[in-house]
Amino acid sequence: MTNVAVVGATGYAGAELTGILARHPHAKITGLFSSKGGARGPVLSTYPDLIAEPFDLDALVAGGPDVAFLATPNEVSAELVPEILEHGIKVIDLSGAYRLTQPALYPAWYGFNHEHPALLGEAVYGLTEMCNGELSKARLVANPGCYPTSILLALRPLTYILDREQPVICDSKSGVSGAGKKSDLAWSFAEVSGNFKAYGVGTHRHEPEIRQGLHLGDRATLVFVPHLLPTVRGILSTMHVAFTHAVSAQEVTQLYADAFADAPFVKVLPAGQLPEMKSVVNTPNAEIGFQLLQSGRRAVIVSVIDNLLKGAASQAVQNFNRMCGYAETEALKS
Ligand SMILES: NC(=O)c1ccc[n+]([C@@H]2O[C@H](COP(=O)([O-])OP(=O)(O)OC[C@H]3O[C@@H](n4cnc5c(N)ncnc54)[C@H](OP(=O)(O)O)[C@@H]3O)[C@@H](O)[C@H]2O)c1
Incomplete structure (x- = not known):
């Protein structure tokens, strides 16, 4: 069993992701977060037990996740990724904050200076089908754009x-x-x-x-x-x-x-x-x-x-499955 947390659980991508993780036989959700918190969202409203809290790093860490998924805006992920990694928690980030290898591209294309260029070099670009063994060793996966x-x-x-x-x-x-x-x-x-x-x-x-x-x-x-x-x-x-x-x-x-x-x-x-x-x-x-x-x-x-599944949430779970050594199809095929 792998403990997981989701930040951005009330967004379109995060809610899809939360729904998949909720039925994953090897994932235990230890925390769901968003900016405001709440149970609203396309998936959360169909899982009445799943309620997101307003984000708080200490609360996320206290839940003891092995892997944190970030389905947050680019600037939010850019800041949160190093803070979460520091606690020994692996990260699968659905935003674009760690997808580009060249930091110099961020001001022009994303509108912010990238403060963590070393992590851009470390992040595994998680186009699952094009990855070999690197996902199983990854600490940080940058999930591709849709x-x-x-x-x-x-x-x-x-x-x-x-x-x-x-x-x-x-x-x-x-x-x-x-x-x-x-x-x-x-x-x-x-x-x-x-x-x-x-x-x-x-x-x-x-x-x-x-x-x-x-x-x-x-x-x-x-x-x-x-x-x-x-x-x-x-x-x-x-x-x-x-x-x-x-x-x-x-x-x-x-x-x-x-x-x-x-x-x-x-x-x-x-x-x-x-x-x-x-x-x-x-x-x-x-x-x-x-x-x-x-x-x-x-x-x-x-x-x-589907932009929200292969373009976001289901690809993130494919990457999670490979990262943790589970069958790639776990929770994704009935
Ligand atoms: N939509 C797609 O098809 C798609 C595909 C691939 C990748 N992505 C990427 O995935 C990420 C999420 O996209 P989305 O379309 O799901 O966005 P969205 O529907 O706007 O949802 C954003 C989520 O992030 C939360 N959030 C915002 N600021 C936060 C903060 N400071 N701390 C904690 N949580 C915060 C929001 O919480 P509240 O609800 O409380 O405001 C919400 O849960 C983006 O980076 C996007 O580029 C999206």
């Missing part, structure tokens, strides 16, 4: 055949829950319902994470265009890429098969079939499909995930 999860799962297996002289274009669409429960006019029902729009082009903080994950360096062109879908949850990313040589459908299929041989939550569709969001919403799964173009010199690749 858009990067959808994009990197689809493109990382093809890294060595991508033509970096050509732009990598990632056209992603997300449901409104991707922005958390904050009330903001742009994310309100009246603005989103019946609408569809691009936003954050060239400024979205997931862009450097995608660049880092694809090892694109500073020079290769990455075009990342996030869009807001008039739906609650789910991400569909469409990627347009060129290859260094003409590839066959069998070659691409084999690269995916090698990458995902032991990946219970990733399904790659037969060449020419493209996935739909409704297949993965409310599941911990990702689906990927591709269509070769121009005799295999280019491809359109489509991937779908």
